[in-house]
Amino acid sequence: MADFIKKPVVPLPELHPEPQIPADQLFFTEEEKAKIARFKEQYLEPAGAVMKTLWLAQEKFGFLPPEVLQLVADELGIPYAQVYGVATFYTQYYKEKKGKYVLDVCTCFTCQVCGGYDILHYLEEKLGIHKGETTPDGLFTLQEVECLGACGSAPVLQVSNGPYVHNLTPEKVDQLLEDLKQGKLPPFVSLTLPQDEAELGGNRRSDAEAVESYRTPPIAHHTR
Amino acid sequence: MPRITIDGTVYEFEGRPKLLQFCLDHGIELPHFCYHPALSIPANCRQCLVEVGMPVIDRETGKPKRDENGQPVIQFMPKLQTSCSLDMADGMVVKTHRTSEKVARAQRDNLEFLLINHPLDCPICDQAGKCPLQIQAYKYGPEGSRFEFLKVHKPKRVKLGPRVMLDAERCINCTRCVRFTDEISKSHQLTIIERGVKNYPITPPGVEFDDPYSMNVIDLCPVGALTSIDARFKARPWEMSATPSITITNAKGSNCYYWVRDNLIVEITARANAAVNGYWLPDEDRLDYHRFNENRPDGPEVRRDGRLVRVSWEEAYDRAVELLAGIDGRRILFLGSAYATVEDNYLLKRLAEALGADTPVYIPHIEPGHGDGWLRTDDRTPNAQGCQRLGILPVDEALVRSRLESGEIQAIYVLEDDPVGSGLFTAEALADIPVILHYYNTTNQTLVVADVALPAATVVETVGTYVNCDGHAQRVRPAKAIRTVNRVLMQEIGKSRLDQHGTPYDRWYNEKHQVDCKPSWEILPEVAERLGHPLRYKGPKYIMQEIAETIPAFAGATYEAMGLEGVRLAEIGAEV
Ligand code: SF4
Ligand code: FES
Ligand code: FES
Numbered sequence: 001m002a003d004f005i006k007k008p009v010v011p012l013p014e015l016h017p018e019p020q021i022p023a024d025q026l027f028f029t030e031e032e033k034a035k036i037a038r039f040k041e042q043y044l045e046p047a048g049a050v051m052k053t054l055w056l057a058q059e060k061f062g063f064l065p066p067e068v069l070q071l072v073a074d075e076l077g078i079p080y081a082q083v084y085g086v087a088t089f090y091t092q093y094y095k096e097k098k099g100k101y102v103l104d105v106c107t108c109f110t111c112q113v114c115g116g117y118d119i120l121h122y123l124e125e126k127l128g129i130h131k132g133e134t135t136p137d138g139l140f141t142l143q144e145v146e147c148l149g150a151c152g153s154a155p156v157l158q159v160s161n162g163p164y165v166h167n168l169t170p171e172k173v174d175q176l177l178e179d180l181k182q183g184k185l186p187p188f189v190s191l192t193l194p195q196d197e198a199e200l201g202g203n204r205r206s207d208a209e210a211v212e213s214y215r216t217p218p219i220a221h222h223t224r
Numbered sequence: 225m226p227r228i229t230i231d232g233t234v235y236e237f238e239g240r241p242k243l244l245q246f247c248l249d250h251g252i253e254l255p256h257f258c259y260h261p262a263l264s265i266p267a268n269c270r271q272c273l274v275e276v277g278m279p280v281i282d283r284e285t286g287k288p289k290r291d292e293n294g295q296p297v298i299q300f301m302p303k304l305q306t307s308c309s310l311d312m313a314d315g316m317v318v319k320t321h322r323t324s325e326k327v328a329r330a331q332r333d334n335l336e337f338l339l340i341n342h343p344l345d346c347p348i349c350d351q352a353g354k355c356p357l358q359i360q361a362y363k364y365g366p367e368g369s370r371f372e373f374l375k376v377h378k379p380k381r382v383k384l385g386p387r388v389m390l391d392a393e394r395c396i397n398c399t400r401c402v403r404f405t406d407e408i409s410k411s412h413q414l415t416i417i418e419r420g421v422k423n424y425p426i427t428p429p430g431v432e433f434d435d436p437y438s439m440n441v442i443d444l445c446p447v448g449a450l451t452s453i454d455a456r457f458k459a460r461p462w463e464m465s466a467t468p469s470i471t472i473t474n475a476k477g478s479n480c481y482y483w484v485r486d487n488l489i490v491e492i493t494a495r496a497n498a499a500v501n502g503y504w505l506p507d508e509d510r511l512d513y514h515r516f517n518e519n520r521p522d523g524p525e526v527r528r529d530g531r532l533v534r535v536s537w538e539e540a541y542d543r544a545v546e547l548l549a550g551i552d553g554r555r556i557l558f559l560g561s562a563y564a565t566v567e568d569n570y571l572l573k574r575l576a577e578a579l580g581a582d583t584p585v586y587i588p589h590i591e592p593g594h595g596d597g598w599l600r601t602d603d604r605t606p607n608a609q610g611c612q613r614l615g616i617l618p619v620d621e622a623l624v625r626s627r628l629e630s631g632e633i634q635a636i637y638v639l640e641d642d643p644v645g646s647g648l649f650t651a652e653a654l655a656d657i658p659v660i661l662h663y664y665n666t667t668n669q670t671l672v673v674a675d676v677a678l679p680a681a682t683v684v685e686t687v688g689t690y691v692n693c694d695g696h697a698q699r700v701r702p703a704k705a706i707r708t709v710n711r712v713l714m715q716e717i718g719k720s721r722l723d724q725h726g727t728p729y730d731r732w733y734n735e736k737h738q739v740d741c742k743p744s745w746e747i748l749p750e751v752a753e754r755l756g757h758p759l760r761y762k763g764p765k766y767i768m769q770e771i772a773e774t775i776p777a778f779a780g781a782t783y784e785a786m787g788l789e790g791v792r793l794a795e796i797g798a799e800v
Contacts, residue, residue: 005374010377010378015427066429
């Protein structure tokens with residue numbers, strides 16, 4: 001956002017892009033179709049299932065180029081334009097190809113104060129890329145995001161729309177990158193609320209034992 | 225009957241109208257952008273805010289509580305309400321910006337927000353002068369802006385499709401355009417993308433906004449974000465006059481405004497008429513104006529030594545009469561026209577009768593598959609039904625061809641059509657007989673065999689009546705001036721132009737691009753009189769009056785009754 005304020009320019013999306021998913025891979029399996037049918041049943045109108053179906057498509061194809069949006073529209077029987085509108089509204093739907101792991105580093109108010117930019121710059125140096133870019137090996141995409149809603153444990157980053165890593169330090173970042181290179185995602189960490197502090201012996205820091213109970217959907221496939 | 229109090233005045237109402245529409249219907253202006261009577265109500269622009277209160281009901285008695293003066297106690301809702309989406313209720317009390325400083329303030333602040341990222345490029349914007357945002361910002365907006373930062377820049381000059389251009393910076397995201405494609409034309413070609421300050425409407429990748437009704441979003445857009453690629457930068461609204469009339473691209477007779485500058489039609493926009501076209505106009509109707517501007521004739525001509533030469537109108541009439549006089553009336557083929565007005569066809573029919581000829585017939589121009597069951601029809605002429613109601617029927621092609629071959633037809637008189645171009649006759653077949661032709665454009669292929677060529681006034685230059693495919697009789701009015709002097713037209717043009725332009729007395733008047741043509745209702749009486757059959761009327765209004773009185777199929781279709789919205793005629797053959 002800071003960059004946008006300095007140079008507030010909204011680019012025009014490419015109006016006639018080349019398809020990026022090979023035509024022979026552009027389909028939903030019977031299993032996926034059955035799933036989408038179930039999504040549809042949960043809502044009054046098929047359009048209600050658009051977000052879940054987009055999520056499913058993103059897990060399958062990795063990102064959502066126009067041809068995938070068209071596929072989703074056809075599967076749901078709703079206008080392609082509507083699907084496009086929804087997909088562009090939410091930043092967590094990836095419209096471009098990303099790395100295997102997307103690191104969303106928060107630089108909003110609290111994280112900024114607690115060193116969010118230091119973490120971001122540390123990652124930039126370490127990965128040799130600027131924010132918004134993907135490493136040449138296709139492993140990591142680094143992004144700057146607004147408040148992740150975990151200000152209590154700032155600075156924070158999120159991995160691929162999935163688990164958070166709280167109270168970041170350079171050492172934690174090093175560890176995270178090592179783990180991810182091994183294919184090991186960080187665990188979900190449940191944040192405690194102030195009223196629970198007593199229970200945890202005054203320990204509000206999330207370094208306390210990870211619990212399963214507060215899993216935040218949606219959960220990407222590969223994070224299971 | 226339920227009552228509502230708006231700014232201290234009590235109104236009665238029926239049903240459950242929305243407050244904004246009710247106010248507009250009663251001449252109470254409220255600023256608004258996103259609301260449109262034909263579209264769903266998203267209430268997203270927040271410009272139509274009002275203060276709303278309801279009488280307090282005493283729980284015990286179930287009756288409204290009263291204050292010490294006996295007046296009902298009104299409890300106002302803590303927040304302002306959007307009047308566009310508010311259902312009216314009995315006893316409701318409404319304060320608009322006229323009586324509530326809070327509402328005036330909210331409207332002002334809302335406009336300040338809407339203008340934060342607006343480029344304010346009115347000086348180069350086509351919408352300036354007829355822009356709801358501009359008008360309402362002047363009327364209700366703040367004096368200036370407190371926003372001192374860089375404005376957001378969005379894509380400009382984006383061709384959404386072949387006919388509509390987007391300037392996303394000017395958009396206020398009212399979603400009218402998107403709702404039009406979703407709810408009315410159902411092409412679903414537009415959507416709002418992105419979010420917050422970055423959002424604007426566009427087509428999804430790979431999609432062209434080629435909806436055959438796409439240009440309606442230009443009328444709908446309350447700012448200059450969507451403009452016509454065809455009309456862009458051609459003229460400012462205040463340099464043009466707008467004449468309410470109908471389009472003649474097909475048999476629907478959709479209502480429109482003809483925008484004229486220097487006697488050229490620059491643009492055609494939709495005019496609302498619930499009985500015909502609602503608020504809409506197909507793109508083809510909007511772009512079908514070149515025929516009024518281009519390839520127009522320059523005065524009457526007669527054939528001398530094989531060539532058409534320019535003569536005076538008097539000479540042209542005389543020549544026509546000279547050619548027709550020697551021929552037995554029964555041997556003259558009169559061709560009426562589904563492009564011409566009812567009045568013109570009627571006069572032609574009377575002339576044919578006077579000469580003892582058969583009733584005229586007309587050439588149908590049907591393009592199968594062109595219609596869409598909405599505002600486009602297979603019939604590409606505006607007045608086939610008017611002809612039929614006069615008893616002028618489609619021509620039996622084989623019959624007239626054989627009559628021509630056998631020499632039974634010795635002359636033809638064509639009213640505003642093109643028998644050669646339409647394939648009814650070949651030019652050779654007509655080469656040896658007199659052809660009198662009323663015509664609009666020099667591209668008329670019958671001109672090569674015409675002996676007398678009489679330029680006729682088109683729909684934008686005449687006064688007359690058309691009957692659409694549903695039997696709706698509608699008047700047309702002159703939008704642009706012709707070169708010759710015609711008192712009826714001069715009077716009508718003064719009345720029909722919404723503004724003062726174009727009378728010979730004001731400074732905007734100019735004689736550029738005036739076509740030397742005459743309405744057929746002026747030409748036909750001249751010819752008839754010279755043939756010894758007086759056919760004088762004080763004007764087309766009186767012709768139509770006679771038609772309405774004498775022909776049951778036109779009962780009720782007087783100029784007064786038709787007004788701006790037309791009258792629905794009884795079905796042909798129905799008992800009147
Ligand atoms: S382009 Fe015009 S009609 Fe469409 S959303 Fe923007 S302001 Fe409204
Ligand atoms: S500011 Fe970073 S999580 Fe809220
Ligand atoms: S007109 Fe009511 S909110 Fe836009």
